Amino acid sequence: MYAGLQMFMEKLKQLINCTDNPLINYPEIIHEKHQFHLLHQDLGSMIQTLYIEEHQDLQEHEKFNDLKKRFIYAAEEAQYIFDLFLSAVHIKYNGYFRTSEKDIKPSLNFVNVRSSLKSVEEEFQSMRNDNMKLDSSPRTDRTLNQTAAAVPWNSPGSKKIPDDMMIVGIDDDAKLIKDKLMEDRRKLDVVSVVGMGGIGKTTLATKVFNDAYVKYHFHVRVWVTVSQTYDKRHVLTQILESICGQLDLRVATDSRLRELVHKQLIGNRYLIVIDDIWHIETWDDLKLFFPHDNNNGSRILLTSRLVEVARHANSDGLIHQLGYWNKEKSWEMLCKKVFHGNECPEWSIKPGMQIVENCKGLPLALVVIAGVLAKESLSEKFWVEIANRTGSYIVGDENGSIMESLALSFNHLPLHLRECFLYLGGYPEDYKFQVKRLVWLWVAEGFIQQAGNQSLEDIAEGCLMDLIDRNLLIVADRRKSNGGVRTCKMHDLVRELCMIKAKEEGFIITTKTQTLSSHFVNVTTTSYNPVRMFVDKDPNMVCFSYSSAHNLRSMLCFNDFRSLIDDIAKYFRSFVLLRVLDLHKCRLKDFPKGMQLLVHLRYLAIWNSSDGFPSSICKLWGLQTLICITDIMNGVVLPGNISDLVNLRHLLCYHPFSWNSIWKMCFILPSIEKPMNLQTLSRVELGDGVDFQTFFPAIKELRCKIYKKNDFKSFKYLEKLKLSTTYKLEHITLPTTLKTLTLANSRLPWSKMSIIQSLPNLLVLKLRDDAFVGSCWNTDEHKLPRLTFLRLECLDIKLWKADTTSFPFLKQLEIESCKGLEEIPLEIGEIPTLELIIINKCRPSVAESVRIIQQNQHDFGNYDLKIDIGHELPAWKTC
Structure with a gap:
């Protein structure tokens, strides 16, 4: 696809122009630079022609789209040849193994590729010059003007509405929608119901539409089902026929139809249901049909799978998101459908609850399974069979209603x-x-x-x-x-649905119990077609010939596979074009020998139990993300040549048994050779010679332990900072770009809060482990105007003074293990935006102050403020 092509162009550009790439000085690379340049020119020219320049008269031509496909195909072949060449060069100079006749050789031949590109370019120029007028096939993913499918309520061919049994369990949703539709608001309002296919949007709209009070309240009610296709004339015709009955409108112009619709609606309090709308453009066209100046409480009810459409229709109106049903509601519907209100047999409960669990709260799935059960005579054996094979019955539904419904979302x-x-x-x-x-x-x-x-x-x-x-x-x-x-x-x-579509397109392969090699039998017909492998079952690794696995671009493992761990290093020479390797679940004793051969890696996640980081990994110049999981308590030492990873943007380290531990430092960086382009650097101890500003100028997120350097003000992009220190800070400077700040162990006096107060963009503040010390914090003196989240943990504070202007936009307050704190200021409860207060491991008096705050707010009619009181410390622990 085009995004992958952009990345290939950037890689070519780097090898043509870059001076710090480790591959750049190899003789084979220097010799072929001219070919790189020609290929970059050819591809760039075609990208400009086919993707950037506008050709409105050609966009819908089959041949134009075919030329794009041929271009992408040729570009993928070029990238395959190019990547194999780079791998061969890299292996030649960095491989641990003796070369053999089976090894890929450093050769480069773009003759056929450039010929294909030339052919595409010539055919395009010919088509443009001749202004070919070919029939075009509509592009369903972007075009709007397609075959009409708008239908009136209950007309022949309308969208099938599930029977009444599916309406069980939606009374609360229906009441919410009805109250909003009939509230005392004169202006025309739009109410939206959104959710995935099969969740019950149409069913809910149906219940509301047919409600007796709704019928009485609105003078005119109209139902229009739009679906993915939309035709203005057909919609206008159906609206008129749903109001006036059958009409002969064949000779009426579109403007006449709009005039008639307006005439029927003006002066009336109307309810228009627009069911299953997919396009913003459709709404923009439809809304022009309806009078907006009635001021009589008219309403429009939309149903859509797309929140974007609902938000566009009325960003201030009610957007009701339908969620999945819980087990109780699902079981109720299943019983009513199967047993028709009679009591269910005792034996049906266990398999029935398993069936409910397998349907995962999707009403349409429950309807399908209930229909299967209702057709058969009551039998425990049959129910157990359905419970064990619920998924296959749903997917194999003879009407195809579920997968067909879900497929619409994919097609769109x-x-x-x-x-x-x-x-x-x-x-x-x-x-x-x-x-x-x-x-x-x-x-x-x-x-x-x-x-x-x-x-x-x-x-x-x-x-x-x-x-x-x-x-x-x-x-x-x-x-x-x-x-x-x-x-x-x-x-x-x-x-x-996702797996079906992915396998249809040869996009992914998954392993179960088959050997890995069996997966490549059917995917090598186009050797440069990328393949991604997801390993969820322990595979039987077998030797690959080099050509059999060259199309493998990604391998992601989700379990600790012993056979894979033992053998993985043997296959790196087969997987030379890998871009993604995720082994974070596989506990390796050391970095596997030979990993440095994977020069195309962009993403590497690995569990490494050694305390060293091999410098050879730093030859993988394409790496963008490097994640290391280590159980070494003293941390993993990074080599000084880590800066050779010129494309590295995210460098993170975790301890496998304390993923949420912020302060456990796992990377140690004693020194560094040159600046890096890192955006994320997490859990690292930096040596005295590693200066932040010099070596990490582009950093956005930093989590580190500092010793002496504490000046961060010059960082232009830093948004998230987590700092732990090993000594008392005297001073610290912070950049105005910060949005999230976490401090620990800095032992600053509360008077230094002015440093944080000066941060205009700060939204989240977490103070932990004596970040600030002193018995009294007076926030009247230190206002934080944009703060939405505040957490205080393990501080020695006893008295806290605040008023409503201290944190005018605070939404959530958390306090944990502040054993000396006596209470939370009652003024905190008066902050109008406050939604939640959480306290844990604090004095009982703190809990009591929170209860008083909530009660005071209830007395003023504010029931939105929630409190969560965890463990209260006994008196002897607070002394």
């Missing part, structure tokens, strides 16, 4: 999101994706396309949020500090 994905989505199909069931790591993986895989001044990581995070807004990913955990998404997961049925 824009091209730049498809690779990101398909990639997730290789992960194990119920896997929790850590947002930060997933973003780095997408960037390393080449899925993310550069746009403007945004970093690739920011663009990738935007893609992830887009998948969440499209209800293809579920938020699993949010950061307590700022509400951002920490982890996400995928519903089992969405994952099933």
Whole structure:
């Protein structure tokens, strides 16, 4: 895809122009620089022609799209040849093994590739010059004007609405929507219901639409189902026919139809249900049909899978997100559907609850399984069979309703999101994706396309949020500090769809009990077609010939596979084109010998139990992300030539048994040779000769232990800083760019809080382990105007003074193990934005002050403030 091509162009550019690349001085590289330059020119010219210049008259031509595909195919072949050449050169000068006749040889031949590129260019010029007028096939991912599919309520061919049995359990949702639709607000308002396919959006809208009070309240009710396709004339016609009955409107112009719709609605209090809307452009067109100046309480109810559409329709209106059903609600629906209100047999409860668990709260899945159960005579044996094979029954539904419904979401994905989505199909069931790591993986895989001044990581995070807004990913955990998404997961049925699509396109392979080599039998027909392997079952490793695995670009392991651990080093010469290698679950005694051969690696995560970091790894100049897990208590010493990793952006180290321990330092960097382009540097001790400003000018996130250097003010990009010290700080300077700050052991007096007060962008502040010392903190003197999250932990504070202006935008306050603190100031409760107070391991008097704060707020009618009181310390522990 185009994003991967951008990364290839950058690699070419580096080898042509870069002076600090370790490969640059090899004779073979110097000899072929001219070819690199010609290829870069050819590719750049075609990118400009096919992707950057606008050709509106050609965009929909089949041949134009075919030329793009041929260009990408040729570019992938060029990258394959180029990468093999670099690997051969790298192995020649850095390999531990004796060369043999089977080794790849340093040769480079772009003749066929450049011929293919020339052919594409000539055909494009011919097509443009002749202004060819060919029939075009619509591009469903971007175009809007497609076959009409808008239908009125209950008309023939309308979207099938599930039967009444599915309406069970949505009374609370229906009441919320009805109250919003009929509230005393004269202005036209838009209410939206969003959620994944099969979650019950249409069912909920149906219940509300047919409610007796809703019928009485609105003079006119209209139902329009839009779906992925939209035709204005058809929608106008169906609106009129749903109000006035069957009409002959064949000769009416579009403007006449709009006039008639407006005439039917003006002066009436109307409710328009627009079901299953997919496009912002569709809404922008539809909203023009409806009178906005009635001022009589008219309403529009939207249902959509896309939060973006709902947000665009009315950012201030109610956007009701439908979630998955809990077990109780799911069991109730299953029983009503199967037993028709009669009592369920005792024997059905155990397999029935397993069936409910397997449906994972998706109403449409429950309806399908309930239909299967209802068709058969009651039998415990049959129920147990269904419980054991629920997924296959759902996927194999004879009506195809579930997978067909979910497939619509995939078909609607824009091209730049498809690779990101398909990639997730290789992960194990119920896997929790850590947002930060997933973003780095997408960037390393080449899925993310550069746009403007945004970093690739920011663009990738935007893609992830887009998948969440499209209800293809579920938020699993949010950061307590700022509400951002920490982890996400995928519903089992969405994952099933993802795996089906990924395997159809040869995008991923997964291992179960087969040998790895068997997976490459069917994927080598195009030897440069990238393959990504996800290892969830212990594989039987067998020797590969070099050519059999050259298309393997990624290997991610999700368990501690002993056979893989023992043999992995034998296969690095077969996997020479690997870009991603994730072995963080595999406990290795040392860095495997031969890993330095993987010169194309962009992402490496490894569990290393040695206290040294081999300098040979620093020859992997393409590395962007390096994650090391180590159980060495004294830390892993980094080599001074770590700065040879000229593309490294993220360097992190963790202890396997204390992932959340912020202050356990795992990397030790005694010295460094030259500045690095790091954005993230986590858990590191820096030697006296390593100056922050000199060697890490681009750092955005830093987690480290400092000894003497404490001046961070000159950092231009630093947003997140976590500092621990081993001695009392006298002074510290911080950059105004900081958004998150964590301090520990610095033992600064509270008077020095003015340092933090001067940070205009600070949102999150965590003070731990005597970060500040002294019995009294007077926040009247140290206001933090933008702070939304404050955590105090293990401080010797006894008296805290504050008023409502100290933290005017504070949302969450956490206090833990502040054993001397007597109470929380009552003024804290008067902060209008405050949502949650959490305390743990504090005096009972602190807990009592929190209860008083909450009660005072209840007395003023504020029931939004929540409190969470954990363990209270007994009196003898607070002395």
